[in-house]
Amino acid sequence: MPNLTHFAAAPLRNLGPALLVLAAACLAAASPATARSAPESFADLVEPLIDTVVNVQTSVTRSARPDGPGLGDVLPEGIPDELEELFREFLERRGAPDEAPAPRRRDNALGSGFIVDAEGYIVTNNHVIDGADEISVRLTDNTILPATLVGTDPATDLALLKVETDRQLPATRWGDSDALRIGDWVVAIGNPFGLGGTVTAGIVSARGREIGGRYDDYLQTDAAINRGNSGGPMFNIDGEVVGINTAIFSPTGGSIGIGFAVPSAIARSVIDSLREHGEVRRGWLGVRIQTVTPELAEGLRLGTARGALVATVTPGGPAAESGIEDGDVIVEFDGRLVEEMSELPRMVAATAIGKSVPVKVVRRGEERTVQVELGQLDEAQFAAAVPGRAQPGPEREDLSGLGLGLAELTEELRQEYGLTEELAGVLVTEVKPDSPAAERGLREGDVIIEVNQNPVGNPSEVAGEFEATREDGRNTATLLISRGGERQWVPLRVGNSE
Known part of the structure; x- marks a missing residue:
């Protein structure tokens, strides 16, 4: 993963605001595919667009x-x-x-x-x-x-x-970025290095690029984009805006033929909201999610790795009110398949606040659909705490085959590890090097809240869930853990355990 550096706007003496610049990476060459021939000229397309x-x-x-x-x-x-x-x-x-x-x-x-x-x-x-x-x-x-x-x-x-002006200004038209295909022609117009009215052309090189933002879904193009092009439009061959040029991938700050644009499918709704409200109002589902890995897919009985795994449901949020639970895998939202975890935030954010949408989830291997009425996103909602279950009683267990030492939570252990009274589960007291638990990134101080989507309150229950996994003929158990106040699902291979 290349390093991301966001530069401040450059002074005029350096000719234009710097863009988001990514470190260079080695890209494998691909065989050229049959493509449409280039237009004879872009002149007729560009002429009415320059003034916009x-x-x-x-x-x-x-x-x-x-x-x-x-x-x-x-x-x-x-x-x-x-x-x-x-x-x-x-x-x-x-x-x-x-x-x-x-x-x-x-x-x-x-x-x-x-x-x-x-x-x-x-x-x-x-x-x-x-x-x-x-x-x-x-x-x-x-x-x-x-x-x-x-x-x-x-x-x-x-x-x-x-x-403010007393004349009518020439305006652009929005286009449908979702209709773009890899290989389609696009034209960028902007102000690179202070040289206004500069036109470059290229193709859509890729779609759905993510470079570190929550709602990333960038279009990638080989049309030359340089310092000062930031904020300029990307047009399709019908003269419609299908993207806003925003970033480049470059070791030097100059164009090497890899540029990124915010697609119009995202930009249009954002701009409309800014114009109407002065801010962006996004839909809110009220869940924290994580990627479904192949190992997690096996443990969750999904068949294939797909969807978005719910790590935490925010109390009182739309998802909680509709019955969505920790450990559910959201595979469809408002009639659209959720193939990757990163797709869900964009779908939710673009949905009207207050709209009731069907959400299909997989829970313990079975599909079910719930209706969710979306709320309005507030950044503070991401910090909402989720109350747990507390069950007293000292108990320890050493699952040597997995490299895990476990203990039931006591007041002394809560104080030692800085855990809240509300957090319930089983404490990881030891992770042996080179063990299955270490390979999956488990650490001392983690708290196992659920195994295979079943709450656990003592080490015996954890061991029992591992045994049940093996008896079902499965090699992987899914653990919901709490670490530093954040929850995540971890797949753990238990097939070779004692």
Whole structure:
């Protein structure tokens, strides 16, 4: 997995805001497939679109040292905040006079955007305008208009601006990114390195790329995207916006033919919500989920690895009210198959708040469908605690074949391991090196809450569930564990245990 680094907007002297830059990776060459021939020219397509794309200009006020260069002049662009703070403290220790206030200087930066409404609504990336004191927009005729920020959505890196003008502005049309196929032609227009009105063309290289965000579903393209293209549109061959150019994969910051765009299927609903509410309002299911691995699929009797495994159901949330339980595997949401865990958050977020949707789950090997009325997402809901079950009584057991030492929770053990009174289950007191338990990442201090979706309150119950797994002819048991306040499912092979 390459390292992800998010750079701040670059000053004008560096020609454009930096994009999200990923470290280089080696990619295997693939044999070319038969493709449609390139259009004879993109000129007729591009001509009416050029005027819909704008340059977004921002200015940021920064401190500068009175006795020498400012911090921004001596630090490399894109340095992490932690290192910047260390450098700042170092320079201050070198003797900045307290009585001399640091002067302020203004840095300018450039990005791209596009008009989505003739009344002056403009879409760009959040990272283009993040932290800006002033924002303005330059049209293709060099008219510069001050812009106000309507709203931002850091989760998808989108922002909506508004300019006031007495004329009707040329506007783009949204297209259907879901209709794009790998190999389809796309055109990007933007402001790379401050060179406005730049057109590049390429194909959709891949779909569904994830680069670290909760709602990632990026389109990948080989159309050249560089610094300053951030926030610019990606058009299909019908001249419709199917993506917002946001990031590149590059060892140098320049284009190597791997760029990423937020698909219009996500962007359109975000922009509509920003325009209507000034914020993004997303649907909320009220579950914490994890990936279903092949080992977990075996233990959960799924047949194949699919869906999203519910690690925790938030008390009082929509899922809890509908009867969804810890250990359920969500395989279908509102009539759409959930093939991968990462698909579910996007489906839920894009669903209208208050809508009642059918959710199909697999529970102990059997499918069932429940109706869930979605709530509204609130970040605080992710921190909701889930009460457990407490069962007193000291008991210890050594499952040597699995490399596990277990103990029933007592008040003394809770204090020793920093566990809350509400947490119930069986404490892992030892994990032997090179054991099956160690191979699956179990640690001392973990608390086993369930085995095979059955609550356990003492080591004997854990051992009994392992034995039942073997008697059923299965090699893998599924453990719901609590670690540091977070829950997750862990597959553990028990076939060779004593």
